[in-house]
Amino acid sequence: MAVLFRSSSSDNAQRWREALAREMPELEFRVWPVIGDPAEIEFALVWHPQPGLLASLPNLRLIASLGAGVDHILSDPELPRHVPLVRLVDPYMTVAMSEYVLMQVLRLHRHEPDYAAQQRAGIWRELPQSNASERRVGILGLGELGRDAAVKLRALGFDVAGWSRTAKSVEGVASFHGADGLGAFLARSEILVCLLPLTSETENILNREIFARLPRGAALVNAARGGHLAEADLIPALDSGQLSWAVLDVFRDEPLPAGHPFWRHERILMTPHVAAATNPPTAARVVADNFRRCREGRTLLNVVDYEAGY
Ligand code: NAP
Numbered sequence: 001m002a003v004l005f006r007s008s009s010s011d012n013a014q015r016w017r018e019a020l021a022r023e024m025p026e027l028e029f030r031v032w033p034v035i036g037d038p039a040e041i042e043f044a045l046v047w048h049p050q051p052g053l054l055a056s057l058p059n060l061r062l063i064a065s066l067g068a069g070v071d072h073i074l075s076d077p078e079l080p081r082h083v084p085l086v087r088l089v090d091p092y093m094t095v096a097m098s099e100y101v102l103m104q105v106l107r108l109h110r111h112e113p114d115y116a117a118q119q120r121a122g123i124w125r126e127l128p129q130s131n132a133s134e135r136r137v138g139i140l141g142l143g144e145l146g147r148d149a150a151v152k153l154r155a156l157g158f159d160v161a162g163w164s165r166t167a168k169s170v171e172g173v174a175s176f177h178g179a180d181g182l183g184a185f186l187a188r189s190e191i192l193v194c195l196l197p198l199t200s201e202t203e204n205i206l207n208r209e210i211f212a213r214l215p216r217g218a219a220l221v222n223a224a225r226g227g228h229l230a231e232a233d234l235i236p237a238l239d240s241g242q243l244s245w246a247v248l249d250v251f252r253d254e255p256l257p258a259g260h261p262f263w264r265h266e267r268i269l270m271t272p273h274v275a276a277a278t279n280p281p282t283a284a285r286v287v288a289d290n291f292r293r294c295r296e297g298r299t300l301l302n303v304v305d306y307e308a309g310y
């Protein structure tokens with residue numbers, strides 16, 4: 001039996017082939033589009049599989065996402081939903097995301113983008129300085145990634161809150177949940193970090209109404225998915241001063257098309273979807289663990305709830 005690998009970048013395949021071979025040398029590794037006999041595919045390890053691909057594999061036992069998010073798989077209208085789907089929860093990636101969030105929150109907190117702009121303009125001007133304990137950070141999504149980032153921001157002294165679907169208890173972090181908790185959470189979020197999964201409930205959540213409920217001059221960090229942002233609402237919010245900065249790692253269309261207004265806006269800072277890249281050597285251990293669990297009829301880890309969409 002074999003695993004079908006399908007990703008967007010070709011150099012990934014070789015790294016994954018080697019990493020998975022170390023864990024499960026007996027498992028044949030087939031790289032899309034060279035599938036061979038579809039009946040021999042037992043597992044699928046995928047990123048943005050084209051619609052219908054997974055449904056064409058009659059003996060598929062488990063679908064594993066190459067990333068923490070699964071929106072790129074759930075968007076397949078022919079997805080065989082009787083097959084369990086697991087997402088990637090790799091501590092290596094969690095550390096990477098927290099590094100990214102801490103870096104962006106610290107630079108926003110200490111006005112680094114403002115000072116860089118001042119330097120370009122030859123301006124010498126001090127901006128108000130405060131300690132982290134006086135800066136209120138709000139994290140949308142208090143799951144694997146949001147929780148770790150929240151704890152580490154807290155350790156730096158920030159005044160941190162999180163928002164999730166169900167109530168959470170994270171030491172030192174104020175927890176808000178559900179639609180009822182959103183208003184109070186937003187009202188205290190001077191730096192808003194999005195680490196939500198992209199679902200029908202969270203799509204376009206970063207929109208004009210939400211921005212209006214933040215303190216004036218708040219900054220946004222979106223490291224989750226481009227679909228969370230109502231793109232047309234961002235530049236007006238920045239130009240009006242309701243938002244001071246937007247740090248974007250993810251976009252609706254990736255790579256961001258040439259000529260997109262985000263490229264040139266002076267208050268938008270961008271990275272090319274690199275906040276927490278999948279790391280084959282560590283991720284292969286996590287993936288192989290689930291493949292073995294599946295074969296041995298043991299409980300799978302990080303199973304996606306098809307109803308909830310994450
Ligand atoms: P996770 O463990 O599933 O956590 C998701 C969190 O969002 C949970 O706290 C969940 O609430 C909350 N949530 C979901 N739907 C909600 C709703 N309708 N209202 C309020 N809260 C809601 O996911 P994760 O591993 O932290 O990953 C989060 C996302 O990060 C991924 O889906 C992916 O899109 C993105 N990501 C981006 C990168 C990058 O490089 N930019 C890398 C990795 C991941 P409950 O806890 O109550 O269920």
Ligand code: GLV
Pocket residue numbers: 066067068069070276278
């Ligand atoms: C990356 O975006 C992921 O979902 O892991």
